[in-house]
Amino acid sequence: MKNFALIGAAGYIAPRHMKAIKETGNNLVAAMDKNDSVGIIDSFFPEADFFVEYERFDRHIDLLRRKGSKVDYVAVASPNYLHDSHIRFALKNGAHAICEKPLVLNQHNIDALQEIEKETGKKVYNILQLRLHPSIISLKNKVEEKLATDPDSIFEIDLTYLTSRGHWYFTSWKGDDAKSGGIATNIGVHFYDMLSWIFGPVLASEVHLREDNASAGYLELKNARVRWFLSVDSNYLPESVKNSGQRTYRSITVNDEEIEFSGGFTDLHTASYEHILEGKGFGLEEARPSIEIVSHIRTCDVVNAEPEKGHSFLVGK
Template identity: 50%
Template sequence: MKRFALTGAAGYIAPRHLKAIQEVGGELVAALDVVDAVGALDRYFPEAAFFLHPELFEAHLEDLRDRGEGVDYVSICVPNFLHGAHIRMAFRVGADALCEKPLVLEPSELDRLAELEARSGRRVWTVLQLRVHPALVALRERLLGEGGVKDVELTYITGRGPWYLRSWKAREELSGGVAMNIGVHFFDLLHWLFGALERAELHVRTATTMAGYLELERARVRWFLSIDARHVPEALRAQGQRTYRSIRIEGEEVEFSGGFTELHTEVYRRTLAGAGFGIEAARAAIETVDRLRRLEVVRARNGQRHSLVA
């Protein structure tokens, strides 16, 4: 049975990790958060030790390691800017890190993590759950079979309330901004389906919405990313839907709004089997977001404008 510790236990995403640890037959032995709203632990691992101070959590994990009862994995569910530091903590206590997306905020940090992996002999894995979404796995297989360069429109709307703009998620230096925090899924998906980036343009950049045009090895992509639920198509919004994820390839739509929240367990299964998503898997999307950050907004040309861009 694999032994886990987890950081960020009071947050939104932590219960999906707790459930995944349980579903892969693992055991959570220790958890950390800097706030104490961690009642969710009782639902999954009522016996787990809990710490409010990172130093005490790390000292506990060191003690366990030295008694031969160390953890195999530290699951990292803290704000993005802390990922690198918590991955290092995992390595120091002799564990692999299973870290939420985006793995880090800058491409140069990936190189540093690769050095630390080599030195420690431990691995870092991340959560790129769209790569295990059944509809998208089937799509990728079909596309690889067909070949050619596709015309693609990608729409990715995950409505968030006013709290978002007041949280760490809206602060560029803590989250990487909307393109990194939300878009990293979407850019990873594009690279995984269509290959490396060749050209990028940015058409919209606001606090809640980004849009642009990308040329990849196997696609020309008009993309639109937003956390503003008003962009969800009217008919779906009327049914209370605040999320809309759609990829239209040569006019044919694959909708993947559903099934998104059930994928962490599959990511855990793969990670435990040594076939998870590591530094090199994470690299392309982080580099693309980094490139977009430096781009000036330009006016979209006809044929390169997403249909939701005015």
């Protein structure tokens, strides 16, 4: 049984980390969040110590280490802009870090974390859950079979991800680009990871729309052309989705064939933890391509979409 600590215990994704720690047979000994709406802890680890002040949490983790009951892993589920600092905290306290996506906001942060890994001998793992989704693994296998016979194949891909959010979103840290990295980083980074994992490195990238509630663009990968559209605005939902009462819409088509991957998301954190505990987790270099993609999307100029590069939600507007 390994000892875990959790930073960001009051957030949306925190219960999945608690569930994963529980289901892998490990123990959460301490959790920290500046917000104290963390009653969910009782469902998993009622004996865990909880802190609302980082300084007291820091002291507690240090005391555990000195008493011989050190924390083995720190799960980081804090706001995106704090990931880098909280990963450093884990490593410097002799623990491995398991961090939510995006790992960091900029690629230079990865270089610095690699140095601290070397200094401490501890590892940084990123939750890249789509790499463990059965439908995505099946797609990767099909693509590899095709490329084995035709290495120059180019796949045509349309990615659409709409996850409606209310007014609270833009008041929270998620609505602040400096803290979240913007729409493409906050809700899109794991899709970019999945696409570059399957179809190869980025050759070109364009942004056609970059607004607070939506972003769209084009990625040219080694073996794919990707038109993507992401939004947290329910007005973009297809009428059929609105009429069904749903507020989320995911669609990935590869050569006009829909890839079904809407189910199975809730168990992927446990699978990710199992993967990490088996010594097969996704580290800093695996995270780098997607961080480079979202960093470019955040900072490059917005250009008009050529018809063959524009997502269908934009073309014709």
